[in-house]
Amino acid sequence: MSNHRQTFARHAVRVFAMVVVGTLVLAASPALADVPSGWPEPEPVPLLRALLVYLVAPLGLLLLIALLTVTPSLVRGERPGVGTPDDQWFGGPRSGTRELGPGTESGTESGTESGTESGTTKTGGASGGW
Numbered sequence: 001m002s003n004h005r006q007t008f009a010r011h012a013v014r015v016f017a018m019v020v021v022g023t024l025v026l027a028a029s030p031a032l033a034d035v036p037s038g039w040p041e042p043e044p045v046p047l048l049r050a051l052l053v054y055l056v057a058p059l060g061l062l063l064l065i066a067l068l069t070v071t072p073s074l075v076r077g078e079r080p081g082v083g084t085p086d087d088q089w090f091g092g093p094r095s096g097t098r099e100l101g102p103g104t105e106s107g108t109e110s111g112t113e114s115g116t117e118s119g120t121t122k123t124g125g126a127s128g129g130w
Helices: 002-032 046-077 095-098
Strands: none
Touching: none
16 A cells, blocks of 8 residues: 555656646746837847857956956965865864973862873863763
């Protein structure tokens, strides 16, 4: 019985999708209409102007945006290109905890951290206790 319901549901979704697509196609049909008889006939667009509007202008805008994006890096003297993970910093110390300097005693009021033998000096990290 469950298999019959799934088959019916799939069929219903397909029919619904076909109805929606058909409605959209029929709703878009006025876009294919001719110029009304009272309006003057539009002049054909020259090929050079069409290329300028549809090809050169978008590419020029794309190049302008790219240039405005890269210019600050070029002014700082950086090389344009993709950086490697070695020259990127994603947070945290670069060479372990040595860069952080001396830490404080962590742990409970007595100076001992739960799970350790004695109070130690730690630098960084999330040391929580229950």
